[in-house]
Amino acid sequence: MEYNNQQLTEKFLELPRDIQLAIWDMDLEGDLGEIGLNHGLHLDEVGKLADETALVLIGINPVASYEQGLIKALPGISGEEIKAIVAEVNQEIFLKIRESLQKVHSTTPSEPSPVSQPLKAPASATIFNEKMSKLFRVPREEVDLDHLNTQAPIPPQASPTSIDPYREPAK
DSSP: OOOOHHHHHHHHHHSOHHHHHHHHHSOHHHHHHHHHHHTTOOHHHHHHHHHHHHHHHHTSSOGGGHHHHHHHHOTTSOHHHHHHHHHHHHHHTGGGGHHHHHHHHHSOTTSOOSSOOOOOOOSSSSHHHHHHTTOOOOOOOOOOOHHHHTSOOOOOOOOOSSOOTTSOOOO
């Protein structure tokens, strides 16, 4: 099933605070890129690996179906290679937040998580808007430039009388 950004954001905000912080603190992009490089994955395949990993981290897909999800997402990769990728992802990513993941995957969506409260979405919609709101703006001042137009026109300058030694002659 395909999820849009809004659904993924809502699901992320439902996670316990410790998992949210752990996901933000991890270098998922770098770790998954390195794993993909180690296993000879193409850039689009690393993206699919990242998608499947994110679905498990957010709690949409269970950890038990992670390998099957990778098999479907990466049809050109052999089963042995998928198992090696899963083992490395387990070691490099899932091991860091294993206890928290077990809490997420053991609760049902109707139960509130007793661990902690989820993070609230920032007041501004994007980081860009937040950063841009802090800019200092200087008020503009009107300047009258009409007096500059009333002066006599500047006469054209005569060509220079001396020869420039660095300039080629015009033909």
